[in-house]
Amino acid sequence: MVERTPREQVEMMRCLNHNGWAEEQLLPLLTPVEESWQPADLLPCFSPCAGDEEQMVTMMDLEELQARAAGVPDDVLVCLVGNMVTEEALPTYMSMGNRVKGFADETGCSDLPWARWLRGWTAEENRHGDLLNRYLYLSGRVDMRQVERTVHYLLRNGMRMVSPSSPYHSLVYGSFQERATFISHARTARHAALHGDRCLAKICGVISADEKRHEVAYTKAVSVLFKADPDGMVRALATVLRGRITMPGQLMTDGRDADLFEHFSAVAQRAGVYTARDYCDLVEHFVRRWKVEELGAGVLSGEGRRAQEYVCRLPRKIRKMEELAHDRAAQANKEPKFARFSWVFDRPVRI
Numbered sequence: 001m002v003e004r005t006p007r008e009q010v011e012m013m014r015c016l017n018h019n020g021w022a023e024e025q026l027l028p029l030l031t032p033v034e035e036s037w038q039p040a041d042l043l044p045c046f047s048p049c050a051g052d053e054e055q056m057v058t059m060m061d062l063e064e065l066q067a068r069a070a071g072v073p074d075d076v077l078v079c080l081v082g083n084m085v086t087e088e089a090l091p092t093y094m095s096m097g098n099r100v101k102g103f104a105d106e107t108g109c110s111d112l113p114w115a116r117w118l119r120g121w122t123a124e125e126n127r128h129g130d131l132l133n134r135y136l137y138l139s140g141r142v143d144m145r146q147v148e149r150t151v152h153y154l155l156r157n158g159m160r161m162v163s164p165s166s167p168y169h170s171l172v173y174g175s176f177q178e179r180a181t182f183i184s185h186a187r188t189a190r191h192a193a194l195h196g197d198r199c200l201a202k203i204c205g206v207i208s209a210d211e212k213r214h215e216v217a218y219t220k221a222v223s224v225l226f227k228a229d230p231d232g233m234v235r236a237l238a239t240v241l242r243g244r245i246t247m248p249g250q251l252m253t254d255g256r257d258a259d260l261f262e263h264f265s266a267v268a269q270r271a272g273v274y275t276a277r278d279y280c281d282l283v284e285h286f287v288r289r290w291k292v293e294e295l296g297a298g299v300l301s302g303e304g305r306r307a308q309e310y311v312c313r314l315p316r317k318i319r320k321m322e323e324l325a326h327d328r329a330a331q332a333n334k335e336p337k338f339a340r341f342s343w344v345f346d347r348p349v350r351i
């Protein structure tokens, strides 16, 4: 088994750029601008609006938006703010994308398909933070200054990622991230609908649909690489999973709560917006989707076989650890625990 060097991995990416694959398979997964929703379509309009035919939903006015938002409980607001802050750190993610060898936009306006994808992806993602930010501002339900301060901190702090310049690792990470955000926005949409906020449900729903489309793109690219270099890919997958898929918002702080990300994650876990179980399902999903179990010994090196074994056993291992942690927490936490979030004016929220 000949191991591919990082240079050969980059060559592989270049090949997808030039052999028509990225052009034909990836770029059609971006929505043309003219067909794309924009934040203005989903929020009250304060200026003379374009004709109704240009808007996706019937506009509600500010009064109705605020009346509906009044019914959203604090735990859902905390999940929403955490998701919004994560979306707003988009400059970090674009700069990470441009660090990936063979994928990067070398000139800033490169015509190569990967570079066009990265810019198009960024443009689509940019609407997510804008839309959530504007909804939260208009809702009057959160301390906007504290939320904005958290975004500011997160952008200054950046993000940690295993092998940020490796195309294999980055595409695996991207697949997991897009699916994780698809799940958490979809669940927030469900909570919003349940509490009678149809505006917020629609907002989280359209964002979630974008994340799904982006997940398809990265997952497809990883599938192609698994066919071309199964040994390199299974080792990359194992490396990324060994580091655990750390969330891009992990370094967030509001300047007051040193454990803000842990507290936000605990609220998301309790609310069922994104849970440890989801993480486990994600690993299982991708192991199946990329047919990791079916990789024959003939295409794997010794290290590749060990990586395959690790990845395939991981879901069961995580599930067992979660059960143990759950039992321990049930015994230890007879008393409910709360954390105060500056985002919701320091009100305590159960964690």
Ligand SMILES: [Fe+2]
Binding pocket: 087, 125, 128, 181, 211
């Ligand atoms: Fe997003």
Ligand SMILES: [Fe+2]
Binding pocket: 125, 177, 178, 181, 211, 214
């Ligand atoms: Fe995304």
